Every structure is written in structure tokens, then in C-alpha cells.
Amino acid sequence: MALDSFSARKVGLDEVAASFRAEVDQFLEKELTPELCTAGRATTGLKSARAACKEWEKKLYDRGWAAPMWPTLHGGAGWSDAQRLYFENACADRDAPIVQSSGVRTIGPLIIADGTPQQQAYYLPRILSSEHEWCQGFSEPQAGSDLSALALKAHLDGDDFILNGNKIWTSFAGFATHMFLLARADPESHGSAGMVFLLLELDRPGVSIRPIRFIDGDAETHEVFFDNVRTPVDDRIGQIGDGWRSAKRLMEIARSNNTTTGLLRRAHRAALMSLRSARDPDPGLILRLADFSSRIDAFEMLEKRVGTGDIPCSPGATSSMLKVVATELHQAITEAGLDGFPYGDFALSKYFATRAASIYSGTSEIHRNIIARALGLP
Numbered sequence: 538m539a540l541d542s543f544s545a546r547k548v549g550l551d552e553v554a555a556s557f558r559a560e561v562d563q564f565l566e567k568e569l570t571p572e573l574c575t576a577g578r579a580t581t582g583l584k585s586a587r588a589a590c591k592e593w594e595k596k597l598y599d600r601g602w603a604a605p606m607w608p609t610l611h612g613g614a615g616w617s618d619a620q621r622l623y624f625e626n627a628c629a630d631r632d633a634p635i636v637q638s639s640g641v642r643t644i645g646p647l648i649i650a651d652g653t654p655q656q657q658a659y660y661l662p663r664i665l666s667s668e669h670e671w672c673q674g675f676s677e678p679q680a681g682s683d684l685s686a687l688a689l690k691a692h693l694d695g696d697d698f699i700l701n702g703n704k705i706w707t708s709f710a711g712f713a714t715h716m717f718l719l720a721r722a723d724p725e726s727h728g729s730a731g732m733v734f735l736l737l738e739l740d741r742p743g744v745s746i747r748p749i750r751f752i753d754g755d756a757e758t759h760e761v762f763f764d765n766v767r768t769p770v771d772d773r774i775g776q777i778g779d780g781w782r783s784a785k786r787l788m789e790i791a792r793s794n795n796t797t798t799g800l801l802r803r804a805h806r807a808a809l810m811s812l813r814s815a816r817d818p819d820p821g822l823i824l825r826l827a828d829f830s831s832r833i834d835a836f837e838m839l840e841k842r843v844g845t846g847d848i849p850c851s852p853g854a855t856s857s858m859l860k861v862v863a864t865e866l867h868q869a870i871t872e873a874g875l876d877g878f879p880y881g882d883f884a885l886s887k888y889f890a891t892r893a894a895s896i897y898s899g900t901s902e903i904h905r906n907i908i909a910r911a912l913g914l915p
């Protein structure tokens with residue numbers, strides 16, 4: 538079987554107008570420099586190298602495409618799911634840098650849905666321009682899967698909360714200007730009650746950040762410590778005591794935004810390239826990659842059906858489905874890439890980077906529990 542015969546097929550191209558496709562293709566042709574493509578191709582983790590991300594974010598912002606799924610009212614591109622998928626696949630095909638902005642993908646949509654008009658006017662333009670970069674402060678040393686065990690204290694003092702405690706595994710905190718976080722506003726409360734969802738400037742006195750180094754030497758995640766950090770009580774989403782609801786909503790948004798066919802297609806192409814560079818490619822590996830190609834198409838169909846509300850489950854359960862299916866497919870693809878090129882640093886880094894995906898944004902076991910409940914299983 539020829540390797541080129543199963544390069545990932547794009548489903549549903551006819552759902553996107555030819556004029557839109559031409560506009561996207563022309564933009565990418567003009568703006569993607571060889572350096573940006575090299576950075577995109579070299580990406581092993583969730584984001585490309587920082588300089589490339591910054592340059593690419595600026596180009597997208599100037600074109601009005603920084604936030605494909607936001608409504609135009611708030612400065613987004615206002616694209617349909619099919620348009621967004623086309624753009625994502627086109628970027629993946631051409632090795633555009635992966636920017637994966639937490640502001641655009643997670644907290645921005647929550648501010649659009651539940652923020653005050655003042656918060657929308659202040660934060661959304663700064664997220665779009667990348668002036669503000671956000672990280673997520675949920676997990677704590679004793680609160681991961683069971684997030685409701687979190688203990689970061691938010692003590693109300695006049696117009697401020699005073700924060701004491703710490704967060705862990707905070708991705709990209711080293712670059713972030715802001716953190717959205719969940720804290721316990723009522724010290725007597727237990728479980729998911731008594732929490733507040735805060736929007737915090739990370740340069741406030743009393744915040745300190747320490748990187749956590751992983752096996753591959755990268756330090757994408759951090760510990761963040763809060764020592765009497767004052768932050769305005771108005772910088773919150775929702776009511777005091779009702780933070781859990783906002784966090785749940787955000788996690789549904791985050792999980793469905795983290796799982797994209799673009800990432801799968803990129804990993805698939807990287808694995809194909811590893812195989813092409815092998816002198817005598819293993820026929821078994823070729824078949825595995827052919828199978829992944831169909832499974833990516835199937836995943837894209839699932840993503841579309843979730844987007845159109847075509848699956849009779851709660852948003853929580855459908856985003857869990859997307860997360861589990863995409864994570865396991867991503868891991869299988871990078872494993873095949875490593876099998877094809879066992880001594881390659883790039884294949885190895887990509888393999889390690891995708892192992893973490895079954896832990897972050899909720900572990901696969903937790904998502905399976907959610908799906909099981911949706912199916913009415915005990």
C-alpha cells in the first residue's frame with residue numbers, strides 16, 4: 538500500500554462555501570512564512586514555540602480571526618462549526634503554529650456567556666489581542682479528580698478577597714498575566730458548596746510561581762502560591778458561593794475545545810513522515826496509520842454531531858466523549874510514530890507529550906464515569 542494513498546481525507550468539504558475556502562487558503566498562503574511552518578512542524582506539546590505563537594497570533598488578530606468561534610459582537614470571526622473545522626484542518630495541513638490560547642478557548646467563552654458587561658468590555662479585547670494570557674488555577678495538591686476537595690481560601694475583607702493557599706499543575710503560568718481560579722469563600726463549607734470563581738491578575742503582591750520540570754526537561758506546568766493576595770471582589774464570575782457552577786461550565790467548554798481534529802491530523806502527518814523516512818517501512822505500521830486516518834475522519838464526524846446538538850446527552854457527557862476518543866486516538870498515533878522511528882527525538886517527545894493528555898482536563902477514568910452515568914449505567 539502506498540503511503541500517500543491514505544493521507545487524511547477531509548470530510549464535509551462541501552459544507553463550506555468555495556469563497557470561504559479560497560479566502561482561508563489565500564490568507565494562509567500569504568501569511569505563513571517558512572519559519573512559522575518550521576515552528577508548527579516542530580511542535581511536540583500543546584503549543585508551538587513562543588515567538589512563533591506570538592507572531593501567528595498577531596497575524597490572526599489583524600485579520601479578525603483570533604477567535605474563530607466567538608460571535609462577531611465580541612470581536613470573534615463568528616464562524617460556523619464547519620468553517621472552523623475547515624480553517625483548523627487547513628492550518629494543520631500547512632503546519633501553522635499551534636497557539637492554543639486558554640483565553641480564546643476557555644475563559645473568553647465563559648466571560649461571553651456569564652461575565653458582566655464591564656468584564657466583557659475589559660477582558661475580551663485584551664484576550665483577542667493577546668495582551669492578556671490566561672492560565673487555569675483549579676487543581677491543588679489534594680484536589681485533582683475530586684476538585685471539590687480544594688482548599689485555597691478566599692477571605693472576604695471589604696471590597697477584596699484575600700487569597701491564601703496554593704495551586705498545582707498550572708499549565709503555562711510562567712507566561713500568563715492572569716489566572717482564572719476556584720477558591721473556597723466559605724471556610725465552613727464542604728464539597729462543591731461555598732466556592733467563588735475569580736479572575737486574578739498574576740502580578741499582584743503575594744503570588745509566586747515555581748515551574749515543575751517533566752521527564753523530557755520541559756516545564757509547561759507550575760505550582761502557584763498565594764500569600765495574602767488581595768484581589769477585588771468584583772473580579773469574579775457569578776455569585777459568591779456559586780463558583781462551582783461556573784467552573785463546571787468552563788470545563789465543558791475547555792474539554793470540547795481541547796479536542797480538535799487539527800491536532801490529530803498534525804500528529805498523523807508527523808507519524809507518516811517518520812514512516813516515510815524509514816528505509817524499509819513495516820507493513821503493519823502502514824496499516825495502523827491507514828486505520829488512524831479513517832478514525833480521524835470518524836472523530837471529525839463526531840465533533841460535528843456534538844456541535845449540532847445531534848447527540849441526545851448532556852453537554853458534559855458529549856464533551857467527555859470527545860475528550861476520551863481524541864486523547865486515545867492521539868496517543869495511539871504518537872505511539873505508532875515512535876514505533877516507526879524509535880530513536881527519533883521528535884517522535885519520542887511527541888509520544889511523551891501525549892501521555893499527559895489522559896490526565897489533564899480530567900483523567901480518562903473520570904470521563905468514562907461521566908459517560909457511564911449518561912448511559913444510565915451503575
Ligand SMILES: Cc1cc2nc3c(=O)[nH]c(=O)nc-3n(C[C@H](O)[C@H](O)[C@H](O)COP(=O)(O)OP(=O)(O)OC[C@H]3O[C@@H](n4cnc5c(N)ncnc54)[C@H](O)[C@@H]3O)c2cc1C
Nearest residue numbers: 673674675676681682706707708893896897898899900902
Ligand atoms: C500536563 C498537565 C497539565 C495540567 N494542567 C492543569 C492546569 O492548567 N490547571 C489545572 O488546574 N490543572 C491542571 N492539571 C491537573 C489535572 O487536571 C489533574 O492532574 C487531574 O485532574 C488528575 O488529578 P490528580 O493528578 O490529583 O490525580 P488523582 O485525582 O489523585 O487521580 C489518580 C488516579 O486515580 C484515578 N481516579 C481518581 N478518582 C477516580 C474515580 N472516581 N473513578 C475512577 N478513577 C479515579 C484517576 O483517573 C487517576 O488515574 C494538569 C495536569 C497535567 C498532567
